[in-house]
Amino acid sequence: MKPIFFAALAASALSLAGCGEKLAGDKPLNVVSGHIVMGATPDRPAVGYFRVQGGPRDVQLVAVTSDLAQRVEMHETVRENDMTTMKPLLSADVPAKGELVFKQGGKHLMIWNINGAAVRAGKLPMAFVFTNNNNERILFDLPIKPAEGAAAVGGMDHGAMDHGAEKAPVDAAKK
Numbered sequence: 001m002k003p004i005f006f007a008a009l010a011a012s013a014l015s016l017a018g019c020g021e022k023l024a025g026d027k028p029l030n031v032v033s034g035h036i037v038m039g040a041t042p043d044r045p046a047v048g049y050f051r052v053q054g055g056p057r058d059v060q061l062v063a064v065t066s067d068l069a070q071r072v073e074m075h076e077t078v079r080e081n082d083m084t085t086m087k088p089l090l091s092a093d094v095p096a097k098g099e100l101v102f103k104q105g106g107k108h109l110m111i112w113n114i115n116g117a118a119v120r121a122g123k124l125p126m127a128f129v130f131t132n133n134n135n136e137r138i139l140f141d142l143p144i145k146p147a148e149g150a151a152a153v154g155g156m157d158h159g160a161m162d163h164g165a166e167k168a169p170v171d172a173a174k175k
């Protein structure tokens, strides 16, 4: 409608953010790392893990989507006594200056029918939708890894993985 007006708004928002960063050392809300593990067979969903760095304010992650997958759901693994079940997750909190971690045995993405071209390219472009700024969308390509054997899955330390972090340094504030 009025490109100049929006451009001016965007420019002032950028300079404000830059200023705030300098003064307070605040990091912006961002997706900083993650990866996808393909299902053991083509009819099984892939699983996705990632880490979100909290920004200056509390927000919620309300959806993760991809144009190159049939369906993406956020799930949470819940243990009750000795039973482990999964529940769909409608939203997940990203505390200010904290982090949100989707990892094995906890919150995770389940992804059905990833487009073959994305699989061959070894990465799935995804959009992470948050509650701030009228549903800010942060785009991030999650690297795709092949399915692993059952033994390997149990022994993997997903917390130590930094795949996909080439663009952004993994922050030092690890748990």
Ligand SMILES: [Cu+2]
Pocket (backbone or CB within 6 Å): 075, 076, 086, 108, 109, 110
């Ligand atoms: Cu699940």
